[in-house]
Every structure is written in structure tokens, then in C-alpha cells.
Amino acid sequence: MKALIGRLWPQSLSGQIALLVAIALLVAQSINFGLMLRERNRQDLMQVSAPAIARLIDAVERERAGRPGHRHGHGDAWRGIRVTAQSLVKADMKPRPDVVQRAAAAFADVGLKPVRIAAAETEVSRLRRLNRVDELRSALTPPDRRARPALVVTAQVGPDRWISSSARMPPRDNRVIGWLFAQTMILYGVILIPVIWIGRRIVRPLRELTGAVESFRSAENSVAVPESGPGDVRRLIAAYNGMRARITGLLDEKDRMLGAIGHDLRTPLASLRVRAEGMDDPAERDRMAATIEEMNQTLDDILSLARLGRPHEAETRVDLAALLDSVVDDFDALGADVSLEEAPRTTVVIRPTLITRVMRNLIDNAIKYGGSARVSIETAADGVTTIIDDDGPGIPADRVEEMFQPFTRMEESRSRQTGGTGLGLALARAIVEQHGGRLTLANRREGGLRASVWLPARAAG
Numbered sequence: 143m144k145a146l147i148g149r150l151w152p153q154s155l156s157g158q159i160a161l162l163v164a165i166a167l168l169v170a171q172s173i174n175f176g177l178m179l180r181e182r183n184r185q186d187l188m189q190v191s192a193p194a195i196a197r198l199i200d201a202v203e204r205e206r207a208g209r210p211g212h213r214h215g216h217g218d219a220w221r222g223i224r225v226t227a228q229s230l231v232k233a234d235m236k237p238r239p240d241v242v243q244r245a246a247a248a249f250a251d252v253g254l255k256p257v258r259i260a261a262a263e264t265e266v267s268r269l270r271r272l273n274r275v276d277e278l279r280s281a282l283t284p285p286d287r288r289a290r291p292a293l294v295v296t297a298q299v300g301p302d303r304w305i306s307s308s309a310r311m312p313p314r315d316n317r318v319i320g321w322l323f324a325q326t327m328i329l330y331g332v333i334l335i336p337v338i339w340i341g342r343r344i345v346r347p348l349r350e351l352t353g354a355v356e357s358f359r360s361a362e363n364s365v366a367v368p369e370s371g372p373g374d375v376r377r378l379i380a381a382y383n384g385m386r387a388r389i390t391g392l393l394d395e396k397d398r399m400l401g402a403i404g405h406d407l408r409t410p411l412a413s414l415r416v417r418a419e420g421m422d423d424p425a426e427r428d429r430m431a432a433t434i435e436e437m438n439q440t441l442d443d444i445l446s447l448a449r450l451g452r453p454h455e456a457e458t459r460v461d462l463a464a465l466l467d468s469v470v471d472d473f474d475a476l477g478a479d480v481s482l483e484e485a486p487r488t489t490v491v492i493r494p495t496l497i498t499r500v501m502r503n504l505i506d507n508a509i510k511y512g513g514s515a516r517v518s519i520e521t522a523a524d525g526v527t528t529i530i531d532d533d534g535p536g537i538p539a540d541r542v543e544e545m546f547q548p549f550t551r552m553e554e555s556r557s558r559q560t561g562g563t564g565l566g567l568a569l570a571r572a573i574v575e576q577h578g579g580r581l582t583l584a585n586r587r588e589g590g591l592r593a594s595v596w597l598p599a600r601a602a603g
Contacts, residue, residue: 156338163333186311190310226304227302229296232262235294242259265292293309293310295308347369347375347376348378418431440565460489461489479515480508481516496573500581504570504593509532512535513533
């Protein structure tokens with residue numbers, strides 16, 4: 143039931159507002175309809191019961207005064223009065239205690255105290271007298287009129303003597319249902335149309351704001367959202383635009399700071415390299431040169447990771463299979479055990495330099511820790527996935543996510559020969575997520591590790 147309600151419930155704000163208002167109107171109209179029918183029935187009862195009770199009181203007064211004006215078993219046809227030995231109200235009739243109370247109060251007002259009062263609702267045909275005139279009249283009466291309800295009120299004035307008064311109930315006017323339906327439709331039109339208009343006026347700028355937030359991957363490519371809609375929505379959009387401007391300013395300041403740091407660090411490193419070249423001991427000279435190169439590479443990784451929020455390379459549509467083939471050829475030329483499965487032409491919109499860096503990093507890790515790398519491409523409706531498998535020892539399941547943290551390595555030493563600085567995976571994931579994709583690591587069932595780079599359908603073509 144909850145799942146069904148979830149499927150039927152509108153997801154948009156304007157749809158939910160319109161549905162809630164429609165349900166509230168339906169409930170209000172249902173209550174209104176019930177109260178109106180109740181009041182209509184009460185008025186019909188008043189119109190029928192008041193004359194019937196008045197005629198009954200008049201007949202009882204004449205009976206008490208000794209001038210009944212009717213014979214036993216018959217009555218004044220034009221007055222609707224009958225005198226019988228038994229009550230005309232039977233057990234199978236619909237009792238009307240409200241009419242009994244009204245009749246008792248009316249009798250008390252005129253000082254009459256009948257032995258007993260009863261009232262019920264029944265069909266007109268059950269009240270006809272068994273004489274030829276009434277039988278003929280009943281035969282000539284249409285069936286729908288014979289079945290029309292009637293009200294009978296009876297008072298016991300003595301042993302085996304009942305005086306009854308009857309009256310036909312007014313016919314049911316079903317037009318009230320059509321009138322109520324028309325009224326409901328008018329209310330829906332008068333209320334729902336402005337509600338839907340207001341809901342869309344609120345939702346349209348919110349939808350634009352949502353799109354801007356979802357597409358916000360870098361302050362450089364983001365655009366200001368036009369401020370429109372109600373005051374609260376305009377203030378929300380203004381707050382977003384202000385936040386966007388502040389983020390842009392912070393990133394600009396960060397870029398300037400990183401540029402200064404890179405310049406200030408590279409200058410002494412270059413000086414150290416010159417001094418190292420002048421050393422007499424070749425072994426010591428090579429160790430110092432390797433250390434300086436490691437520091438340069440670490441600095442490059444740190445600056446690249448820090449500058450991801452402000453990419454300077456434009457997105458380009460490239461053939462992913464061709465890009466991977468070029469990367470694999472480079473490793474193959476170095477004698478590495480790497481292979482690429484045949485894949486159809488799959489174009490993606492990416493920043494080629496950054497994605498190339500991701501693929502190089504993942505293939506290098508597979509060769510370094512698993513001895514070999516097997517690269518393949520899988521396409522699906524929602525995007526394209528690049529898979530890199532190796533036959534290494536894998537990663538403990540509880541440390542897979544930890545490997546994406548900066549400066550985290552399986553091998554704890556800081557030697558580049560055994561693993562580098564621990565920034566490669568963090569940088570690769572940041573690049574992939576900047577493209578709206580996903581980078582995951584998983585241990586293979588047959589052994590080894592699988593790295594999967596998924597790029598969304600937005601970027602695939």
C-alpha cells in the first residue's frame with residue numbers, strides 16, 4: 143500500500159500542493175453535501191409531519207368531544223385520517239422517534255394525553271384502504287408513485303381504538319447531486335487554477351536553482367540564476383548567487399596562493415638540483431637527484447589535486463577507446479605487461495589530459511602491485527565503464543575506501559620505488575567525480591583488484 147501511494151503521489155511541489163488542495167476541497171464538499179442532505183431531510187420532515195400531526199390532534203379532539211366525523215375502519219379521505227382497531231405502524235416499518243417526540247410535544251401543548259403515540263415511514267401502497275375505490279385508485283397510480291414513501295402518525299385513544307394520520311413524503315429531487323457536482327467543479331476551477339499557477343511560479347525558479355546546484359562542478363563554469371518568483375524564493379536564489387561569488391573569490395585566492403607556493407618551492411628545488419650536479423660522488427649525486435625529483439613530483443600531485451576546482455582544460459569529445467589504446471601503447475613500449483580488449487568506438491565528452499592522467503595512474507598501480515593490467519570497456523544506457531584488472535594481492539575490504547584518502551598507501555614507506563606519495567587515487571577519484579563519474583575499487587573473486595571508472599550518459603555519445 144505504501145509503495146502504491148508512493149507511485150501515485152506526485153513528486154513535484156506544484157503537483158503536491160494541487161493534490162492536497164483537491165483532497166481538502168473534496169472532503170469539505172463531502173461534509174457540505176452531508177449537512178445539506180441532512181438539512182433537506184429535516185425540512186421535508188417538517189413540511190410533512192407538521193400537517194399530519196395537526197390533523198391527528200384535530201381528529202383526537204373531535205373524538206374526545208364525541209363528534210368523531212368518521213366511521214370505525216375508515217376516515218376522511220381528504221384529511222388523511224383513519225380509525226382502526228390496531229396501530230397502522232408495524233414492526234417492519236422504519237420507525238421515526240423524532241416525529242413521536244414532536245407529536246408528543248404538540249399533544250402536550252393542547253392538553254391532550256393519548257395512551258400511546260407511534261410514527262413510522264413506509265410506502266403509500268401499504269396505507270390504502272381495502273375498498274374498491276382505493277383499489278381502483280391504486281391500480282391507476284403509476285408504480286413509482288405507489289412506492290413513494292409516506293409518513294404515518296398514530297395515537298391510541300382507547301382500547302382497540304387507534305387514530306392515524308398519514309401524509310406522502312415529497313419526491314426525491316436527484317438534481318441536487320448534479321448541482322453539487324457542478325458546484326464542486328466550479329470550486330475546483332476557481333481555487334485550483336490559481337493554486338497551480340502559484341505552485342508553478344514557485345517551482346520554476348526552484349527548478350532552475352536545482353539545476354544550477356546539480357551542475358555546479360566548478361565555479362568557473364557556473365552561472366548566476368535569475369532571481370524570480372515569490373520573495374522567499376528570490377532571497378534563496380540571491381543567497382545561492384552570493385555563495386557562488388564567494389566560492390569563486392576563494393578559488394581565485396587559492397589559485398594565487400598555490401601559484402606562489404609552487405614558484406617559491408620550485409626555485410630552491412632547482413637550486414638543489416644544480417648543486418647536486420656538482421657533487422663528485424656519483425652514487426650520492428644520483429640519490430639527491432632522485433630525492434629532488436620525488437619532491438618535484440609530490441609538489442605536482444599536490445598542486446594538481448588542489449587546482450581541480452578550477453580546470454583550465456576545456457571539455458572535448460574524444461574516442462575513449464583510442465585514448466586508452468594510446469595509454470596502453472605507452473606502457474607496452476616500456477615493456478609492461480598490459481593489454482586492451484577490442485572495444486567499439488565510444489565517444490565521451492571529457493577533459494582528455496585529466497582522464498588520461500587517471501588511466502595512467504590506475505594502469506600504473508595495476509602493473510606495480512599486480513604485475514600486469516588488463517583494460518576493457520563496457521557500455522550501458524546510463525554511461526560507459528572502463529575496467530582495469532590485475533592479478534595482485536588486492537586490498538583488504540575494510541581499507542578500500544581508505545585508499546582514496548590523500549597520503550594513504552598500502553606500503554607504509556615513502557619510497558617512490560614502492561608506491562609514491564599516496565596522492566594518485568585521491569587525485570584520480572577527484573578528477574572522475576569532477577566529470578560527474580564514479581571511481582571504485584573491488585577485489586576480484588578469482589584474485590586481484592578491479593578498478594572501475596564510470597562516466598555518465600551525459601558525457602557519453
